[in-house]
Amino acid sequence: MNCKHALAAGLALVAACIAPAANAQASGYPSQPIKLVIGWTAGGATDILARQLAAHMARQLDQSVVVDNRPGAVGTIAQGEVSRAKPDGYTLTLATNSTYAIAPHLIKSLPYGPGALAPVSLVGVSPLILTVKTGLDVQGVKGLLDMARQQPGHLNYASGGNGSTSHMASELFKDLTRTSITHIPYKGGGPATLAVAAGEVDVGFVDIGVAMPLIRAGRLKAVAVSGSSRSPLLPQVPTVEEAGVPRFESATKFALFAPAGTPAVIIERLHEAVRSAQKNDELKDKLRQQGIELVASSPAELGRDATEGLAKWGSLVAERKLSLE
The missing domain is CATH 3.40.190.10 (Periplasmic binding protein-like II)
Incomplete structure (x- = not known):
């Protein structure tokens, strides 16, 4: 995907979050288990965060949230599955910026098109x-x-x-x-x-x-x-920029998405559940020990962050002539 189309995809993510509410779909949500699809194997950072987030969201929503690992192709297999799911709030993905901001520049034939997902919230950064x-x-x-x-x-x-x-x-x-x-x-x-x-x-x-x-x-x-500030787990270790490499900053971002067309009222319900998790001190401390800091955003802020990430990594991919194909 070229930079122009990748940026369009990011902008479409912003627009997708304002899908009109469909009262028939949203009434009584959630009334069945929710599937949280991730594109990485068990035991990694995304899996650890997904399982902790799923447990907390399940309590907030009074409904089970089941993590489904679908690794491969930089997370795009999982993202493709969610993009094709019914937009009713029962199939979600916890994606990383390698999937939503980097992969569009590296994979020419993605299994989904621009605007296939609706942003819910940034969840964490590591x-x-x-x-x-x-x-x-x-x-x-x-x-x-x-x-x-x-x-x-x-x-x-x-x-x-x-x-x-x-x-x-x-x-x-x-x-x-x-x-x-x-x-x-x-x-x-x-x-x-x-x-x-x-x-x-x-x-x-x-x-x-x-x-x-x-x-x-x-x-x-x-x-x-690699981040913009030192880690509390390694306070004596400088950032790459502090160590003499100006303008260097990179981190893994984790974000929650739903299929495009998901009613706004469901997006908001999911966003509230994520915000509750982000305010939980016990959960924050537990994830901090894994090097993950919980962060908050609105759906629109996540859309803008995705667009900025697409631009940043698109420039690097073009300059380094990187490709997966």
Whole structure:
């Protein structure tokens, strides 16, 4: 999908959230279990957040919310399934920005068109941690860059797969630092993290929740945080920008979507349930230990955020000539 069409898709997400209420559909909602489809495997950050969110929403809505893992194709298989579902609020997706902001630039034939989903709310954000294997003799980002520049193409980096946020963060890092580091894609963030910890790969932007036990055990070295601020889990570790790479910022964003055409009254009911979860201190603390910060937004704000993400990552994909096909 080219940048123009990708941006149109993002703008369509904003428009989709104002679908008119259909009283016949919305009356008594929800009256049956809700399916929450995610495009990633069990045990990863998206799965952890989805299950915690589903449990809280179930209590708020007085109806069960069942997580359904449909991994593959940067989450677009799951997103395609939800886009084709009846717009009645009973099939939702918790997607990451790698699916709704990055994949449209990498996959030419998506299984859905622009405006296929209606935004409900941003749910959470999680930074990545720039890590290196313990056997790599570098100190901080400067040491890593010195080595990369002295031996172009010698170092390699692990990602959770082509088009993943870890892949894009790494390519952004290479672009801003003008370094050559070879990409080694894995099938998920967990395997990528373990590959760096095992010394199979030199470097990796990895999920903080997966990496923390390995960092504490001395099996991984944390070099920098990918987000705009330091992580409370690693307060001594600087951000990539603080470490000397201006304009670098990247994080995994998690957002809830429904099929386009879902009545506005149902969107609002779902949004209220998410907002309740985001105000729950116990849930916030539990997810913070996994490196996930709960964040709030209106449906329209999520639509604008998706559009901005499409523009940011579209520019990088074009400049780096990246593709999945």
